Amino acid sequence: MVFLQVISCLGLSVVSCRYVGFAVVALLVEINSVFLHLRQVMRMSSMAAGTLYRVNSMTNLGTYVVFRINTLAWMTRWLVLNRDKVPLLAYTLGSVGMAIMTAMNIVLFYRLLRSDFLKGSAREAKKM
Numbered sequence: 022m023v024f025l026q027v028i029s030c031l032g033l034s035v036v037s038c039r040y041v042g043f044a045v046v047a048l049l050v051e052i053n054s055v056f057l058h059l060r061q062v063m064r065m066s067s068m069a070a071g072t073l074y075r076v077n078s079m080t081n082l083g084t085y086v087v088f089r090i091n092t093l094a095w096m097t098r099w100l101v102l103n104r105d106k107v108p109l110l111a112y113t114l115g116s117v118g119m120a121i122m123t124a125m126n127i128v129l130f131y132r133l134l135r136s137d138f139l140k141g142s143a144r145e146a147k148k149m
Contacts, residue, residue, distance in 0.1 A: 030118045033111060040111065043099070046092060050122075053088045056081035060137075078137040085133065089126050093119065 034044040060081050063074045100107070100115050107115070 027118070030114050033114055037111075043096065043115075046096060049088050049092045053081065053084040056084050078133075082133065082137070085130060090130070093123055093126060097123070 031044050031047075034040045056077055059077055060074070063069060063071075063077060068074050096115075097119050100112065100119065104112060
């Protein structure tokens with residue numbers, strides 16, 4: 022479903038030759054994907070206990086905030102402020118797409134925090 026939403030939003034941009042800058046800004050989110058995928062590869066190769074993994078986790082969280090949360094917030098703000106300049110179809114696709122991506126990113130951010138940063142405090146709480 023998400024794939025279909027992304028194709029619809031970017032496809033509208035390509036076909037109409039409008040909102041190309043908006044679509045390019047949306048691709049900034051993918052900068053964080055490098056660190057997110059590196060994290061997963063390190064977990065699969067049993068490197069999750071090392072310093073390199075910890076550095077990547079912190080970098081991942083930093084790029085997550087900068088390139089996912091800030092970018093999606095800016096895009097939402099732009100869409101709301103320019104509502105009167107955007108046709109209904111584009112506004113609807115953009116709004117639904119932003120809602121789906123925001124929900125997914127909130128869940129993913131929580132899972133990353135819980136997995137990489139909150140697991141120690143949860144274990145300590147269980148010991149008490």
